[in-house]
Amino acid sequence: MRHALKGNLIWTEEMGSFRVLKDGYLLIEDNTILGVSAKKPENVPVADFGSSLITPGLYDLHLHAPQYMFSGLFMDEELLEWLDKHTFPLEARFADMDFACKAYTAFADDLKNSCTVRASVFGTIHRKSTLLLMSLLEKAGLCGYIGKVSMDRNSPDILTETTEEAVSEEIRFIDEASSLKNIKPIVTPRFIPSCTDSLLSALGAISKERNLPVQTHLDENQSEIEWVRELCPESRSYADAYERYGLLDGRSIMAHSVWTTEEEMDILSSHDAWVAHSPSSNMNLSSGIAPVRRFLERGVNVGLATDTAGGSSLSMFRMITDSIQSSKLRWRLQDDSLPPLRFSEAFYIATKGGGSFFGKAGSFEPGFAADILILEDSSEEMTVLAPELSIEEKLEFYAYRTPDRRPIAKYVDGKRII
Amino acid sequence: MRHALKGNLIWTEEMGSFRVLKDGYLLIEDNTILGVSAKKPENVPVADFGSSLITPGLYDLHLHAPQYMFSGLFMDEELLEWLDKHTFPLEARFADMDFACKAYTAFADDLKNSCTVRASVFGTIHRKSTLLLMSLLEKAGLCGYIGKVSMDRNSPDILTETTEEAVSEEIRFIDEASSLKNIKPIVTPRFIPSCTDSLLSALGAISKERNLPVQTHLDENQSEIEWVRELCPESRSYADAYERYGLLDGRSIMAHSVWTTEEEMDILSSHDAWVAHSPSSNMNLSSGIAPVRRFLERGVNVGLATDTAGGSSLSMFRMITDSIQSSKLRWRLQDDSLPPLRFSEAFYIATKGGGSFFGKAGSFEPGFAADILILEDSSEEMTVLAPELSIEEKLEFYAYRTPDRRPIAKYVDGKRII
Numbered sequence: 001m002r003h004a005l006k007g008n009l010i011w012t013e014e015m016g017s018f019r020v021l022k023d024g025y026l027l028i029e030d031n032t033i034l035g036v037s038a039k040k041p042e043n044v045p046v047a048d049f050g051s052s053l054i055t056p057g058l059y060d061l062h063l064h065a066p067q068y069m070f071s072g073l074f075m076d077e078e079l080l081e082w083l084d085k086h087t088f089p090l091e092a093r094f095a096d097m098d099f100a101c102k103a104y105t106a107f108a109d110d111l112k113n114s115c116t117v118r119a120s121v122f123g124t125i126h127r128k129s130t131l132l133l134m135s136l137l138e139k140a141g142l143c144g145y146i147g148k149v150s151m152d153r154n155s156p157d158i159l160t161e162t163t164e165e166a167v168s169e170e171i172r173f174i175d176e177a178s179s180l181k182n183i184k185p186i187v188t189p190r191f192i193p194s195c196t197d198s199l200l201s202a203l204g205a206i207s208k209e210r211n212l213p214v215q216t217h218l219d220e221n222q223s224e225i226e227w228v229r230e231l232c233p234e235s236r237s238y239a240d241a242y243e244r245y246g247l248l249d250g251r252s253i254m255a256h257s258v259w260t261t262e263e264e265m266d267i268l269s270s271h272d273a274w275v276a277h278s279p280s281s282n283m284n285l286s287s288g289i290a291p292v293r294r295f296l297e298r299g300v301n302v303g304l305a306t307d308t309a310g311g312s313s314l315s316m317f318r319m320i321t322d323s324i325q326s327s328k329l330r331w332r333l334q335d336d337s338l339p340p341l342r343f344s345e346a347f348y349i350a351t352k353g354g355g356s357f358f359g360k361a362g363s364f365e366p367g368f369a370a371d372i373l374i375l376e377d378s379s380e381e382m383t384v385l386a387p388e389l390s391i392e393e394k395l396e397f398y399a400y401r402t403p404d405r406r407p408i409a410k411y412v413d414g415k416r417i418i
Numbered sequence: 419m420r421h422a423l424k425g426n427l428i429w430t431e432e433m434g435s436f437r438v439l440k441d442g443y444l445l446i447e448d449n450t451i452l453g454v455s456a457k458k459p460e461n462v463p464v465a466d467f468g469s470s471l472i473t474p475g476l477y478d479l480h481l482h483a484p485q486y487m488f489s490g491l492f493m494d495e496e497l498l499e500w501l502d503k504h505t506f507p508l509e510a511r512f513a514d515m516d517f518a519c520k521a522y523t524a525f526a527d528d529l530k531n532s533c534t535v536r537a538s539v540f541g542t543i544h545r546k547s548t549l550l551l552m553s554l555l556e557k558a559g560l561c562g563y564i565g566k567v568s569m570d571r572n573s574p575d576i577l578t579e580t581t582e583e584a585v586s587e588e589i590r591f592i593d594e595a596s597s598l599k600n601i602k603p604i605v606t607p608r609f610i611p612s613c614t615d616s617l618l619s620a621l622g623a624i625s626k627e628r629n630l631p632v633q634t635h636l637d638e639n640q641s642e643i644e645w646v647r648e649l650c651p652e653s654r655s656y657a658d659a660y661e662r663y664g665l666l667d668g669r670s671i672m673a674h675s676v677w678t679t680e681e682e683m684d685i686l687s688s689h690d691a692w693v694a695h696s697p698s699s700n701m702n703l704s705s706g707i708a709p710v711r712r713f714l715e716r717g718v719n720v721g722l723a724t725d726t727a728g729g730s731s732l733s734m735f736r737m738i739t740d741s742i743q744s745s746k747l748r749w750r751l752q753d754d755s756l757p758p759l760r761f762s763e764a765f766y767i768a769t770k771g772g773g774s775f776f777g778k779a780g781s782f783e784p785g786f787a788a789d790i791l792i793l794e795d796s797s798e799e800m801t802v803l804a805p806e807l808s809i810e811e812k813l814e815f816y817a818y819r820t821p822d823r824r825p826i827a828k829y830v831d832g833k834r835i836i
Contacts, residue, residue, distance in 0.1 A: 069801045072818030073811055075742065076760045090803075102802045283743035286758060288750050312739070312818040321730070324493065325701035326747070332706050333751045340704060342494050383487045384520045385508075393491055400490030400730040404822075 002029045004041050007049035008391045011056050011364045012348040020391045026054055026364060031414030033368045049374050052408055053395055056362045057117025057371035058316035059354035060306050062255040062276035064122040065133050066091050067309035068107040075312065079221040079285045091124045092158040100129035108136040115316050117371040117412045118358045119144040120215050120253055122188055125151055125161055127173045138183040141417030147188025147215055148173040152199045167202045174210055191217040192228045192241055204246025214247050218254035221287045225259055239264035248273055255305060258288040265298050274301040274357050279322040281310030289330040293338035303354025317403035320346045343396050374409035378402040420447045422459050425467035425792065426809045429474050429782045430766040438809045444472055444782060449832030451786045467792050470826055471813055474780045475535025475789035476734035477772030478724050480673040480694035482540040483551050484509050485727030486525040497639040497703045509542045510576040518547035526554040533734050535789040535830045536776045537562040538633050538671055540606055543569055543579055545591045556601040559835030565606025565633055566591040570617045585620045592628055609635035610646045610659055622664025632665050636672035639705045643677055657682035666691055673723060676706040683716050692719040692775050697740040699728030707748040711756035721772025735821035738764045761814050792827035796820040
C-alpha cells in the first residue's frame, strides 16, 4: 500500500550534512521508503503531521534488557565491581519466569514508546526468559536481534552454565526462536572473561553454520583488557582473540571499543564489524571515551547504543547528545587531533550509521526500510525563539531538551506502532 | 507558624554520607527548619506525603536567564565563538522590553517548576529588563541574586556600555532593586575580557561600599585564560587579577574554574569564595572538567550550576549526575589522583555546598532555611525493583531517570510555591 506522511522532513544521507524538506512529503510503499517530495503526491493518501519533525528511526546497537530495571542505580562502581556486586546477582533472577515476565513487559513497553526502532539486545543465560523477551518485543512491533547470553566461567554459580549446556542451550534457543518474524536470534558470548576457549570456538562455529550475527563486548575497561591479556596469552589483542575464535567472520557488533588500538581497528575494518558506541555507559562506569572520529576516519562502522544499564537512559536522543559531549572532552583532554562530533554527525551515526547493521535502514533514500519517527516540535511550546529556528535547530533542541519524549507516531518496517 | 511534613526524608549534613529517615517528620517554624523526628510531633499540623522523598532544595550558583531561550541550541561551538556568533547578538535583544518580558516570563515559570530553590543569576547589560527579571522571580516565590551584567569592551556595539554608563547604570540598578525582598542584586562583571580595568576597579569598590556579593567567570576555557594573560600582564593569574580589582573581598561566586591552578586555589580559599561547578556547560563548550575533588580537599567552597545556556538543562538533578559522570572521565583521562564524585557527595554539593552561599541553607539541621522539595518516588512506577530499593537508591534513581520532573511540592524560605 502506497501512502505519504507530511511534515518537516530531516535526515542524513552522509556524515556531516543534514537533508531538510520543510512541509515535505515522505512517500512509502508497504515497508519501504520510495522517496521524498516537495509536491503533494497524486492519488495517494497523505497523513498531515503539520509542523512536526519527521526523521528516520534511531537504532540502538547494544543494550541489556534484564538490566533495564536497575537503569540509573548503582552508579558508584567501575565495570568489574559493578558486574559482581549488582549485575550478575540481578541477572540471575531471570531464571524465574514470573519475575522475567514482569521485568521484560515493562522493558518492552518503554522501548516501544521510545525513539528506538530496531535494537540489538542482550538477554541473560536463561533460554526461556530470553525467548519470552523476544516474543514481547515482537508483539510490541519492534525489529532487531536478541541474544541468549553465553557464560561458562568467572561468574557466580547461579549465573554459569557448563560449556556443554551453554552450547546445547544456544542451539535450542536458535531453533525455538525461528518462529518469530521480526525479532531474530544473535550469538552472544558475554565477553572473553565469561567464556572458555571451547565455548567461544563453538559459538564462532554456530554463527557460521546458522549464518547468524554476533554481539559481544570489546575493550571497555582497562582492567578488563588486562584480564583478557592474561586469559588469552596467545592473542595479540582483545579483537585478535575474537578473530581467532571465528566470532568476527559474519556480521558482528563490538560494544564499547573504548581502548581499541589501530591494530585492532585493522581487524574490525577487515571484517566489516560494527562498533556500538555507548557514551553514557562509558562515563557511568568510568571506562573512558571511544575514539569515534578515528573509527570514522578508518572506515569502521559505528552505531550508537544506550548500553542499558551501564547507560542510565533508554533514550537514543540522549545518546546523540552524550556522544557529542564526550567527544568534546576527549578532544580537550585526550587527543586534540580528533575533532569533536558535530550534531549532524552524531545524528547520522544514530540513524544510518547504526541502521546499516539491519540492512538499508536509517535514511529517507529510496529503498530504505520505512522506519520513521514523527516528533512534536518541542521548541514551539518551550522557547520564544521557536519561530526563528531552522528545522536543524529544532531537531537539536529536541535532542538536548526533550530526549525522553514519546514520539507522536512511530513506524517500524512500515508498520505504525505508536 | 509551626507545622510538619511527613515522608521519606533524605539529606546530607556532611560530604559523603546521607542521613535518612523513612516515614519521618520534618518540623518547620515559619521559614526555618526546627529538625527531624521519627515520632509524630504533638499539637502540630502534619502534611502527609506518603512514600514521597523529602529533600532539601537545590541551589543553582550560576546561570544566565536571557540565554534560557536558546538552551540546547548552537552546541557545535567553543566558548569564544559561541559568545560572538550566538550569545551576544541574542542578549542584545533584551533592550526590547516586550521581548524581555516574553522570554523572562517563560524562564521564571520554568525555574519555579524546577527543583531549584535559590539561584545566582546573570541578566544582561540592560538595567530595565534585568529589574523586570528580578520582579518576575520574586513573584514566582524564588530567592536569590540577580546581576545586571557589566561590559565595556570587546563586545559588539549593541551590547557595550561606556565605562561611565556601566558604573552609573550599576548604581541605579542597585538602588532600584532595593524594593525587592527575596531577590537581591549582585555585582556582575561578565568576565575580564569584557571589562576594562577602570570598570573592574569601580565594581570592586561598589561591592565593598554597598556590601554586595560578586559573581563572574573564572578559568573556563584555555583561549580565554590566554586572552586574560594578555589583557592583564601585571597579574600572576586570572584569580589574581580579580583579587587586585577588589572583586574577591566580599562573598563571591567564580563560575567554572575548570583550569584553576593551586596558586589560584590559595587565592579563592583565602577569600572564602565559591566555585560554581557547571559540568554540562563545560562539556558542551569543550572547556574541560573542573578539579572538584581538589577544591574539596583544599577547602574551597563548591556549589553546582546549570550555567544555562552553556549548559543545556535547567535541571539541578541533571547537574548532579553530570558532575559525577564528568568527574569519572577526569579521573580516567586526566588525573587519577582525584577519585570520582560519589552520588552522596554530588548531592551534598548541590544542597548544602551551594546552599551555604545563601546562608544556612541546604540541610535539615535545626536553624536552616526551610527550602524543601517533595519528590514523587518515580521508581515506584518505573521499575519492578522499587519495593527492594533503599531511600538512597530511590533518590539516585530519581536523579538519573527523572531529573526534569516537576516536584510535587516545593517550599522556598518556608513558603510553599508549588
